[in-house]
Amino acid sequence: MKKSVLGRHKRELVIGGALAVICASVFIYRLADRPGVFTPVVRDVAVAVAGTAEKTGEYPAAGTVRAAVSSQVAAQVMAKISAIYVKPGDRVNAGQVLANLDAVASSRQAQAAVSSSQAAGRAVEAAAERLRLAELTLTRYQALLAQNAIARQEYDRVLSERDVARAEYEQAVQNSAAAGAAAGAAEANAAFYTIRSPVTGLVTDKQCNTGDMTVPGRTMFVVDADGLRRVEINVGEDQQGRINVGDTVRVLADDSRPSVMARVSEINRQVDPGSRTFVVRADLPDDAGLVSGQYVKVMVPTGRRQTVVVVPDAAIVRRGELTGVFVVGAGNTVVWRIVKTGDQLGDNREILSGLTAGEEVAVSNLDQLSDGVRIGR
Numbered sequence: 001m002k003k004s005v006l007g008r009h010k011r012e013l014v015i016g017g018a019l020a021v022i023c024a025s026v027f028i029y030r031l032a033d034r035p036g037v038f039t040p041v042v043r044d045v046a047v048a049v050a051g052t053a054e055k056t057g058e059y060p061a062a063g064t065v066r067a068a069v070s071s072q073v074a075a076q077v078m079a080k081i082s083a084i085y086v087k088p089g090d091r092v093n094a095g096q097v098l099a100n101l102d103a104v105a106s107s108r109q110a111q112a113a114v115s116s117s118q119a120a121g122r123a124v125e126a127a128a129e130r131l132r133l134a135e136l137t138l139t140r141y142q143a144l145l146a147q148n149a150i151a152r153q154e155y156d157r158v159l160s161e162r163d164v165a166r167a168e169y170e171q172a173v174q175n176s177a178a179a180g181a182a183a184g185a186a187e188a189n190a191a192f193y194t195i196r197s198p199v200t201g202l203v204t205d206k207q208c209n210t211g212d213m214t215v216p217g218r219t220m221f222v223v224d225a226d227g228l229r230r231v232e233i234n235v236g237e238d239q240q241g242r243i244n245v246g247d248t249v250r251v252l253a254d255d256s257r258p259s260v261m262a263r264v265s266e267i268n269r270q271v272d273p274g275s276r277t278f279v280v281r282a283d284l285p286d287d288a289g290l291v292s293g294q295y296v297k298v299m300v301p302t303g304r305r306q307t308v309v310v311v312p313d314a315a316i317v318r319r320g321e322l323t324g325v326f327v328v329g330a331g332n333t334v335v336w337r338i339v340k341t342g343d344q345l346g347d348n349r350e351i352l353s354g355l356t357a358g359e360e361v362a363v364s365n366l367d368q369l370s371d372g373v374r375i376g377r
Contacts, residue, residue, distance in 0.1 A: 018122070033247040045375040046364040047328055049202045049310045052225035052357050053345050056305035059242075061277075063251065065284070067224035067296040070201050073098060076192045084210050086221070094199040098221050101214060103193035113179070113186035120172070120179035127172035134158075134165035199225040204292055209309040224292045229284045231262055234277040235296045240269060242303055249282050250299040250343075253290060259299070259343075296346050310348035315361040316341065326369050 003200070079101035086098050139239055141158045144150045197203075205222035206366065214220065231251055241346040243249075245267060249261040262282035271278050280300075284290060315325045339354030355361070362369060 017027050021312045039272070041374045041376055042365055042368045043376040044365065045369070045377060047377060048312050048361050048363045050309055050351065050357050050359045051061060051073050051348075051357050052307050053310045053350070054305050054347060055308055055343065055345060057302040057306045058185070058250070058299035059236070059239055061233050061235050061298045061300050063231040063296045063298040065290045065292055065296060066230050066232050066281075067201070067204075067292045068228035068283075069199060069201075070204075070292070071197070071221045071223045071225065072200075073195060073197065073221040073223060074196060074217050074219050075101065077104065077189070077214070078216060079193060079214055081208055081210050081214060083213050084206070084208065088206055088208070090201050092189060092201065092203060092223060094197060096197045097194055098197055098203075099195040099208070101195070102191040103190060106328065110183070110186035110190045113183040117176070117179040117183035118177035118340070123168070124172040124176045125147050127169040131162075131165040131169045134162040138162045166333050167315070177210075195220060197221075197223050199223055201225040205247060211327050229286045229290060229292065230265070230281045231284060231290075231296055231298060233280040233282065233300065234272075234275060234323035234337070235280050235300055237271045237276050237278060238299060239302070240271075240278065243267065243280060243300055249280075250286065251282075251288070251290070252297045252299070253294065257289075259291070260284060262288075293377045308345075309355060309357050310341065310345055310353040311351060311355065311361050313344065313347055313349045313362050315366075316349055318367055325355065326362040326366060327355070328362060328375065331374065332376070333372060334362055334369050335371050336369075 028278055033192060056240065078213055081099055082102045083100045084098070092098065099268075113115060121304045138158050138161075141150065145155045152240060177340045201222060201224050204224050206220070207218075208214070208220045231249075233249070243264060245264050246263045248261050249264065252259045252261050262284050264282045266281040268279045282298075290296065315337065317324050317326065324336050324338045328334055340352040342350030342352045344350075362375060
């Protein structure tokens with residue numbers, strides 16, 4: 001009997017506890033259903049209205065970054081490539097060896113030419129000595145002839161020998177000069193078998209492999225020199241006359257990086273019949289951080305004015321790769337909305353998409369805001 005009473009009490013306690021939990025849940029649910037009871041509020045949040053501003057219209061065009069000086073390195077002789085020392089992406093100095101060609105035959109020719117030049121030099125020395133002796137002999141015979149100590153015929157023979165020695169000397173000098181020129185040409189030709197970089201910069205292309213036969217004039221390497229970089233822009237023919245040398249254009253590598261201003265330095269107004277575009281080149285600043293061959297988008301000014309949506313720069317919130325603003329809605333509740341931004345216009349930032357003029361955005365205490373939070377002004 002005692003056990004039965006205890007069991008009944010336990011069941012009553014369990015049932016009572018369950019009823020209490022259910023009642024509390026219903027009470028909380030009813031409170032949560034009342035607006036504003038559990039919604040957090042952030043005080044002293046400044047709000048601004050998205051407005052509009054005037055800016056110069058821009059024409060988007062495709063561009064490619066190029067080096068102002070790009071050297072196409074080619075061989076000047078036909079030979080087999082025996083070694084290559086660089087690859088695309090390598091930095092090189094002016095005069096650095098890029099490749100060697102098989103120069104066995106050339107080396108033999110150069111050695112033979114040097115030997116011939118040396119032999120010709122020795123021949124000049126021998127001819128000069130014979131001429132000197134012939135001149136001394138002629139001088140003595142002139143004195144003897146003046147004293148009638150020898151016959152005229154004997155003097156004429158010595159004079160003739162002197163003339164022959166002089167002619168041989170002059171011929172030896174000519175031969176030596178020709179041999180020297182041939183040796184110089186052979187040495188210069190031997191230098192053609194070593195391919196060197198003409199500039200200091202970056203190897204951007206390699207169009208050959210070890211064992212290939214070179215063709216004079218055919219590009220083996222492309223080396224972009226350090227220094228000035230340009231962006232080459234393909235501009236639509238309808239923009240003819242709207243862009244001039246000295247104008248500035250905006251260069252964008254991607255949406256996550258700020259734009260770079262480049263100055264137009266060259267315009268080729270001849271229109272390509274296939275693409276219906278003409279080429280504009282603009283010089284990039286030294287700190288542009290762009291590399292040769294990189295694709296960029298270029299905004300070319302059209303001279304026309306356009307109206308754009310703007311918000312204070314203080315309203316912009318960046319979360320990783322995303323950019324947004326806290327939009328103030330009904331009941332002063334904020335929602336973070338992703339937007340795409342454009343140019344900086346004074347203290348304001350252009351909004352390309354995601355927001356319309358007249359909407360309100362929060363501009364202070366942004367670190368305390370999140371979706372659904374109410375603000376107090």
